[in-house]
Amino acid sequence: MVCGKVEVTRSVVRKPDRMNEQPKAVALISGGLDSMLAARTMLDQGVHVEGINFFTGFCVEGHTHAIRKRDKARPKRNNALWVAEQLGIKLHIVDVIEQYKDVVLNPKHGYGANLNPCLDCKGFMVHKAEEWRAQHGFDFIVTGEVIGQRPMSQRRDTMPVVAQESGAGDRLLRPLCAQLLPETLPEREGWVDRTRLHNFSGRSRKPQIQLAGQFGIDDYAQPAGGCCFLTDQAYAEKLHDLWAARGERDYELDDIMLLKVGRHLRPRPHFKIIMGREEGENRFLEGYRKQFMSMVPISHPGPLVLIDGELSDDDIELAARLAARYSQGRDAERVTFELTRQGRSRELDVTPYPANDIPREWIL
Amino acid sequence: MDSVSHHSLDARNLLCPMPVIRTQEAVADLVPGEILTVRCTDPGALSDVPAWCRINGHEIVTTERNDDEINITIKVGA
Numbered sequence: 024m025v026c027g028k029v030e031v032t033r034s035v036v037r038k039p040d041r042m043n044e045q046p047k048a049v050a051l052i053s054g055g056l057d058s059m060l061a062a063r064t065m066l067d068q069g070v071h072v073e074g075i076n077f078f079t080g081f082c083v084e085g086h087t088h089a090i091r092k093r094d095k096a097r098p099k100r101n102n103a104l105w106v107a108e109q110l111g112i113k114l115h116i117v118d119v120i121e122q123y124k125d126v127v128l129n130p131k132h133g134y135g136a137n138l139n140p141c142l143d144c145k146g147f148m149v150h151k152a153e154e155w156r157a158q159h160g161f162d163f164i165v166t167g168e169v170i171g172q173r174p175m176s177q178r179r180d181t182m183p184v185v186a187q188e189s190g191a192g193d194r195l196l197r198p199l200c201a202q203l204l205p206e207t208l209p210e211r212e213g214w215v216d217r218t219r220l221h222n223f224s225g226r227s228r229k230p231q232i233q234l235a236g237q238f239g240i241d242d243y244a245q246p247a248g249g250c251c252f253l254t255d256q257a258y259a260e261k262l263h264d265l266w267a268a269r270g271e272r273d274y275e276l277d278d279i280m281l282l283k284v285g286r287h288l289r290p291r292p293h294f295k296i297i298m299g300r301e302e303g304e305n306r307f308l309e310g311y312r313k314q315f316m317s318m319v320p321i322s323h324p325g326p327l328v329l330i331d332g333e334l335s336d337d338d339i340e341l342a343a344r345l346a347a348r349y350s351q352g353r354d355a356e357r358v359t360f361e362l363t364r365q366g367r368s369r370e371l372d373v374t375p376y377p378a379n380d381i382p383r384e385w386i387l
Numbered sequence: 388m389d390s391v392s393h394h395s396l397d398a399r400n401l402l403c404p405m406p407v408i409r410t411q412e413a414v415a416d417l418v419p420g421e422i423l424t425v426r427c428t429d430p431g432a433l434s435d436v437p438a439w440c441r442i443n444g445h446e447i448v449t450t451e452r453n454d455d456e457i458n459i460t461i462k463v464g465a
Contacts, residue, residue, distance in 0.1 A: 116411060116439075
């Protein structure tokens with residue numbers, strides 16, 4: 024874990040021939056309020072700002088809301104795009120799914136309460152932003168971090184770690200708490216006015232909500248956090264289960280997307296069933312039927328079921344009996360399924376599994 | 388005769404923001420005026436792809452929704 028003093032690299036002073044150019048900042052935009060306010064603070068100081076957003080595969084974002092009908096009241100939008108549009112800035116969404124695996128699987132600074140490698144994650148994202156900054160000739164990086172806001176990645180002692188390990192050094196500016204931190208390059212060079220930056224700290228949201236009010240911002244996504252499935256206990260347990268069943272800690276995008284959707288049951292170590300909980304999830308799972316064995320009840324309405332693993336005939340019957348329990352034929356004597364494997368279908372007639380007999384540990 | 392190049396991007400069965408990322412990558416290889424039709428299945432794309440186009444200066448020509456498929460046609464901006 025983090026300990027000791029970390030010195031942040033001081034960047035070489037800028038050449039005076041660019042003194043009259045508009046400074047350019049790339050802002051990490053999560054879609055939440057803090058990064059929105061940080062970017063807006065820079066815009067207010069005349070900085071040219073473009074946003075950057077990293078897609079790790081674990082982002083909660085709009086897609087899960089789009090799948091599930093029960094969430095239909097929530098806006099089906101990508102909040103990072105929405106924020107960029109409100110601010111009038113460009114947004115670059117970067118696919119980091121493959122590179123992010125190492126952050127999840129081998130976090131140098133360990134995990135938080137679940138599988139959330141928050142400090143490594145922040146360092147990784149600032150590092151990717153620093154790469155982008157250097158490639159595109161921008162001057163500095165902006166984040167919405169606030170001292171004390173997060174137990175791992177946003178502490179006074181971990182903030183210099185992020186700056187140092189990311190390679191951004193003192194080109195990393197946190198406008199919301201900059202007055203509580205050592206001066207950075209943009210401040211020293213006069214690209215931004217330190218007196219017009221902020222001194223927010225702690226978990227209170229009041230200063231942010233007040234600043235939002237000053238900017239006339241009255242619509243924003245979740246006030247803080249909740250943007251990553253790795254912080255979610257149930258999701259983390261499903262990911263642990265996947266690794267245990269496969270005997271290795273690895274994943275593909277489809278694996279981690281499917282963990283976000285449906286009801287997951289593992290009745291035997293060598294197979295798992297994934298059942299849609301409603302129409303939107305069934306439609307999403309439909310897209311995976313070529314990759315997995317699947318079944319659909321044809322005698323009664325019920326879930327589309329994907330089956331992950333190599334199954335014997337007894338296993339298939341068990342899977343169908345469990346799926347029947349979650350269909351509208353749960354109280355019927357028999358439920359008929361259409362079972363499809365490798366493009367070939369057959370019918371299967373089973374007795375629904377008794378509800379009280381389903382062991383709790385089968386339900387992930 | 389229409390000399391504008393038309394391109395198609397299959398983003399079906401991808402959840403947002405992947406359709407946006409794929410659109411971003413496809414547009415990067417096109418020149419202003421060219422047309423790209425993005426085929427999607429995630430309803431989130433109905434808001435996200437147009438939002439991405441608006442902030443990056445591209446024009447939405449048409450948006451069509453048929454059953455479970457969404458086709459968004461974009462004219463690449465300067």
